[in-house]
Amino acid sequence: MTDTSDLGDIRGHADHSSNLGFDTRAIHHAFDPAGFSRAVKPPVFLTSTYGFESVAENDAAAALGGRLYAREYNPTTEILEQRLANLEGAEAGLVLSTGMAAFGTLVLSLLSQGDELVVHKTLYSNTVAMVEQGLPRFGIKVVPVDLSEPGKLNAAITERTRLVYFETPVNPLSAILDIAAIAEQAHARKVKVAVDSTFASPALQRPLEYGADLVLHSLTKYINGHGDTLGGALLGDAETLHTLHETGLRYITGATLSPLSAFLILRGLKTLSLRMERHSASALKIARMLEAHPAVAWVSYPFLESHPGFATARKQMAQGSGMLAFGLHAGFDGARTMMDRLKLLTRAVSLGDADSLIYHPASLMRARQSIRKDAQLADGVGEELIRLSVGLEDVNDLIADLQQALQPL
Structure with missing residues (x-):
């Protein structure tokens, strides 16, 4: 009682x-x-x-x-x-x-x-x-x-x-x-x-x-x-x-x-602050690696100086969090090839996990169109876009997995 x-x-x-x-x-x-x-x-x-x-x-x-x-x-x-x-x-x-x-x-x-x-x-x-x-x-x-x-x-x-x-x-x-x-x-x-x-x-x-x-x-x-x-x-x-x-x-x-x-x-x-520090630090390091990679056309991460909202992000956020998006010069097919080559990162749709999760919205959208004809990508989301939720693994292991998946496309 x-x-x-x-x-x-x-x-x-x-x-x-x-x-x-x-x-x-x-x-x-x-x-x-x-x-x-x-x-x-x-x-x-x-x-x-x-x-x-x-x-x-x-x-x-x-x-x-x-x-x-x-x-x-x-x-x-x-x-x-x-x-x-x-x-x-x-x-x-x-x-x-x-x-x-x-x-x-x-x-x-x-x-x-x-x-x-x-x-x-x-x-x-x-x-x-x-x-x-x-x-x-x-x-x-x-x-x-x-x-x-x-x-x-x-x-x-x-x-x-x-x-x-x-x-x-x-x-x-x-x-x-x-x-x-x-x-x-x-x-x-x-x-x-x-x-x-x-x-x-x-x-x-x-x-x-x-x-x-x-x-x-x-x-x-x-x-x-x-x-x-x-x-x-x-x-x-x-x-x-x-x-x-x-x-x-x-x-x-x-x-x-x-x-x-x-x-x-x-x-x-209880561990939120500690985890967000790790997510953010690793995501920034990965974003910088991707931005310099020849296979990558663009990277969007709030704490990259190239991000259009960088100044606003620095004003209202303590760090950049663990979420980033990037696109490949190889487009839709290149994104699918790169995703299939990954050995450590998990192909999954959620985010914020201890595990790094990565997915390709355009692939899921095309699959959904078989049952929902009106399925479409959100405004501003291209078929080359890949979304990455950076987890808590050793960042050097994540970078190595991404680099081997990107070479050559």
């Missing part, structure tokens, strides 16, 4: 941590072992419901906002929500089953029929499917804009615009958008801004510090960092997060994160 007094301990612990460093908070914030039989690691609460000693206690739990049923509340996931919010500089957080569940909860909770959503012209492929095929079915108009020029936002916003949404760095090219400039334009028209910061994580970038109102993460990626579970998060002001919980999670999507996944993500979070 759950002792509701412990639930208050979870929420109240580590208030003193506001002056502590990022890594200390990533390990300790929002969890007091004294509330859990002195266990150093947070327990995994595998329960679908909660029992109470009296009707009055049951009433009190309900008054706290759905602390009756596991779809709406779990002690393990609450620790994760509190910790992520603290690291991001947010008032509150909500964790969900996947990154796409987070996006669905965000837009379906905050927008209604007749509302408009402004998005950057390039988005993650499943987000594109949602905004092009899903939201119009609910009467929500989606307006794509090239937000690399923030001045274009003013003309796109109308009295029906409720939210501006974009990624930075942008999947898959690692383009950089200026959060502060976009937020300034949107706020001048009293429109909220939500940023998908998955490629960076709060260890490298905290969009709220640059004026964003809400932050989205796919926890599956860098924050978990071990490629063994799915998750998503929304972080921002307490009032909006209450709405997202009470409408999006409770009865619109119901996309609850499992307690075991929350435990795994909490485990990954």
